[in-house]
Amino acid sequence: MLEAIKNFFKDExxxxxxxxxxxxxxxxxxxxNISPETLEDMKGELIEVVxxxxxxxxxxxxxxxxxxxxxxxxxxxxxxxxxx
Amino acid sequence: MDGKVIVIxxxxxxxxxxxxxxxxxxGLAKLGNKVALIDADIGLxxxxxxxxxxxxxxxxIVNVVEEQCRLEQALIKDKRYNSLCLxxxxxxxxxxxxxxxxxxxxxxxxxxxxxxxxxxxxxxxxQGFQNAIAGADDAIIVTTPEVSAIRDADRIxxxxxxxxxxxxxxxxxxxxxxxxxxxxxxxIDDMIEILAIKLLGVVPDDEQIVVxxxxxxxxxxxxxxxxxxxxxxxxxxxxxxxxxxLMSLEDSFVDRFKRIIGLG
Numbered sequence: 001m002l003e004a005i006k007n008f009f010k011d012e013x014x015x016x017x018x019x020x021x022x023x024x025x026x027x028x029x030x031x032x033n034i035s036p037e038t039l040e041d042m043k044g045e046l047i048e049v050v051x052x053x054x055x056x057x058x059x060x061x062x063x064x065x066x067x068x069x070x071x072x073x074x075x076x077x078x079x080x081x082x083x084x
Numbered sequence: 085m086d087g088k089v090i091v092i093x094x095x096x097x098x099x100x101x102x103x104x105x106x107x108x109x110x111g112l113a114k115l116g117n118k119v120a121l122i123d124a125d126i127g128l129x130x131x132x133x134x135x136x137x138x139x140x141x142x143x144x145i146v147n148v149v150e151e152q153c154r155l156e157q158a159l160i161k162d163k164r165y166n167s168l169c170l171x172x173x174x175x176x177x178x179x180x181x182x183x184x185x186x187x188x189x190x191x192x193x194x195x196x197x198x199x200x201x202x203x204x205x206x207x208x209x210x211q212g213f214q215n216a217i218a219g220a221d222d223a224i225i226v227t228t229p230e231v232s233a234i235r236d237a238d239r240i241x242x243x244x245x246x247x248x249x250x251x252x253x254x255x256x257x258x259x260x261x262x263x264x265x266x267x268x269x270x271x272i273d274d275m276i277e278i279l280a281i282k283l284l285g286v287v288p289d290d291e292q293i294v295v296x297x298x299x300x301x302x303x304x305x306x307x308x309x310x311x312x313x314x315x316x317x318x319x320x321x322x323x324x325x326x327x328x329x330l331m332s333l334e335d336s337f338v339d340r341f342k343r344i345i346g347l348g
Contacts (some may be wrong), residue, residue, distance in 0.1 A: 014267030019231050020274050026231075027238050027278060070241075070280040 028065040032072045039063060046076060055081040087118075087195040090202050090323070091220035093244075095236020097207035099228045100257040103293060103303075104316075105204040106134040108224075110302040111320025113168035117199040120159065122190070123173035124216040125206040126181055132172050136163065136300020146174035149186040155193060164305065169198075179211045184218035191219025200323075208236075209243055217244065223252035224284055229259060229269050234279065241281055253284035255319060260289045261333045272330075285319035287312050288333050 043063050050056055057079040064075045092105045102125075109121045122145065123131035132138040143158035148171070155171075162168035171190075174181060194201045205216030217223065223244050227237040237254065244252045256275060263269035276283050290312035296303040303313040304320070311333065318328045 016264070016267050016270045016274065019270055020278065023231050023234055023270075023278055026235055030235065030239060031242060067278075067280070 024067065028067050028072050031067075031070075032065065034065075042074075046078070050078055052084075054084055057081050085118075085196060085199065087198045088200055088222065089191045089195060089220045090200065090222045090224060091124075091205050091217050091249075092202060092224050092226060093205040093213065093216065093240055094207050094226045094233070095209070095238075095240045096227070096233045099207075099226050099233050100287075100293075101207070101226050102130050102134050102204055103297065104224075104226050104255060104257065104287075105131060105202055107302045107304045107313075107316035108320050108323060109168060109200075109202050110135075110162075110165065111304045111317055112200050112202075112323060113162070113165040114304070114317075115320060115324060116167075117324070118167045118197065119165075119200045119202065120169045120171060120194045120198040122171045122194075122201065122203045124187070124203050125212065126173045126215075127175065127178050128206065129173040129175045131170060131204050132160075133300060134297055135170060135302065137170055137172075138300070141172050144172045144174040145190070146177050146181045148190065149182045155190070179206065179215065182215055184215050187215045188219040209239065213240075213243070217247055217249065220249060223249045225252055225254045225281075226257055227254060227275075228257050229275060234270075234275060238279055241279065251282060253282045254279060255285050255287060256283070257287045258289040259286050259333060283330075284322055285315060286330060286333065287315040287319075 043061065046063065047056065047058055047061060060079045062077040066073050066075050092101050092108070094101050105121060109119050113119045121131060121135075123129055124145070126146065129144075132141055137160050140160050143153040145158065147153045148155050148158045159169040159171055162170065191201055191203070203216050203220060206212035225237050225240055227233045241252055256272060259272070260269055264271050272283065272286055288311045290303070290310055292306065292310040293303055293312055296306060303310055304316045306313050314331060318331060321328045
């Protein structure tokens with residue numbers, strides 16, 4: 001209870017949460033070993049392919065790696081403005 | 085007899101592999117199994133001192149593979165359990181002194197006479213690691229609750245899976261519940277979620293480990309039931325297939341009280 005009250009008044013994030021977030025990020029990259037440049041290239045080509053069919057908002061396209069059990073998923077979030 | 089070969093490994097050094105090997109090995113012997121421990125950390129022999137057997141070594145693992153002695157001659161019997169043996173590492177040689185095929189042959193030989201063959205691997209993913217896992221059926225990864233140790237453990241899990249060792253299990257060593265409570269240490273669930281691997285056990289950070297290592301007496305044998313000793317005993321029982329629940333690592337009211345008045 002005392003901990004809970006203390007945490008409520010603390011604006012700093014617990015160091016264990018920081019550790020967890022950093023680890024998650026590091027591990028998904030370690031596991032598939034893709035360089036940031038490759039990811040950028042992939043992003044560029046994705047934009048090209050999808051733009052053939054729909055209008056997209058390039059600046060807001062996000063491509064991320066996420067963990068699902070020990071599998072790594074590539075997640076792309078492509079905002080669509082409208083039909084071509 | 086067809087025993088099981090289990091390699092105890094880690095990515096980062098200094099996480100407590102050798103202590104874990106000594107305690108699991110002793111625990112399995114205590115439970116009535118015939119156990120052979122192999123120190124595969126060639127050049128940095130240490131399992132002998134943790135077990136208190138350092139002054140009995142005549143031959144080592146390299147002598148065996150180079151056929152300067154028979155395997156039985158190099159096996160050192162434990163002081164406490166007749167059914168526990170140690171095959172020590174060579175200290176004057178390096179990790180290239182044995183090849184993975186030789187290690188595999190050694191493990192297969194020992195499997196015939198022992199229920200469990202436990203291999204204490206060197207840290208990391210170099211040649212020593214390849215040797216240590218060569219004959220292994222199963223793997224136990226030891227990590228501590230720090231970012232760097234967990235990251236390196238994850239690399240090792242990937243390597244083990246690539247080498248065909250499916251479903252390695254993890255032991256989280258040096259857990260500090262007081263820090264978890266303050267939000268300064270990741271808890272078990274956090275770590276297991278990130279690593280996505282089966283948990284074999286959790287060992288609390290316990291200063292009695294230092295004392296037991298000083299004495300060359302695995303903590304699992306200590307009579308005052310140190311929490312770390314109990315944790316290793318539970319782990320040994322899980323290795324033989326018993327379903328043992330995770331013990332509570334939180335301080336009981338009595339423990340806290342004892343500490344406050346200087347008894348614990």
